Amino acid sequence: MAVFIDLNISYTADKKRLQNIIETAAHLGYSTVAINHVVDFQQKKQEIGKPQCISDLFEQFPIVQGKSRPIKVLNRLTVVVSEASHFRTTNEVKLYDIVAVFPKTEKLFHAACMTYDVDIICIAVTEKQPFFFKRPPVNGAIERGVFFEISYVAAIKDSTMRRYTISNAHSLMETSKGKNVIVSSGAEKPLELRGPYDIANLGLLFGLSEGDAKAAVSTNCRAALLHGETRKTALGIIHTVKKPQPTAKRQEEEEEEGPAVKRAKTEAM
């Protein structure tokens, strides 16, 4: 079973509130969340700072519901690009686990899809989509493994925003056909979070198929995370897991007591 991931928890300086949101996310069944730091260069005095150290946040991370494992928290950077000079891959950018851009114009959207070294491209949800999604950049992004993100918090807060969210999502789906789409929260309060199955159902409203809607909160998010990890390496990533070798004594015990099929497979190696 795929694990559920929410890649957009809004960063607040209020540590208590952040803890509260992450606890709620763990309770709802999200195995991984990403704290989103937004940088908009149009506002004054904006610069990409170093991400907050995750281990400062909790002494003990909350346990994910039904998983008996603690929740994983990541850092994410979103750069709002309204001019081509806004996005550059600097050393600060590399400190973040995931990098997203929010292109404001069609030209920048094209550049983000085709050339920018990012993992996620955000889609406007609080305003009418200012440009049309053309097929070449969208296909280019899908080929490069870049994902499109729709955040649902605006749809919960306000009915006008809800209209924009749904209509922008539909126009994206028309071009992307439901491929490479992720749905995330963007929550600023615990009450704005929704469960992963709720979001999989909400995806149907955005024009996704049932399978794509579920992938939008699980496998696609994981793919985006892995895409983010490749930025720190040359080409790709391989995970290796060391299997625990049973000690000689335990082995004997197992041979005596345990049925043959249930013995660990490591001894044959």
Added chain:
Amino acid sequence: MWHADNMSEPASYERRVFKNTSVYHYMKIYLILDSEDKMLNAAHFKQMIIAALRDLYGEIGAAFPFDVLKFEEDTLTAVLRVYNSGLVKLWSALTLLGSYHSEPCAVRVAQVSPFLLALSGNSRELELD
């Protein structure tokens, strides 16, 4: 159509296979309100859901039947019954419900099942080791 099949003789159980899909889905939901001093009864609760449906789907889209089978006022937990065709609509309306009387609120969907009996326990609340 119920189909019972007794396995071999000593078996003390009976296997029942439910061949037709159920016409209903049942949902166990609970409401979280920001302020705790609000009192809510079953009628208010259903009114709230109908308002949420109408908000999202309009007069025509919201015109499908659903029932509140049970509502506990102290825990704000409810069991809803809805025809399969209305499930996606009802569920999405509950998801996008964000405020009640201009107070922030959230509806948590605990379980969804075509069988009412399945709501009697929740495997996700089991302690795993």
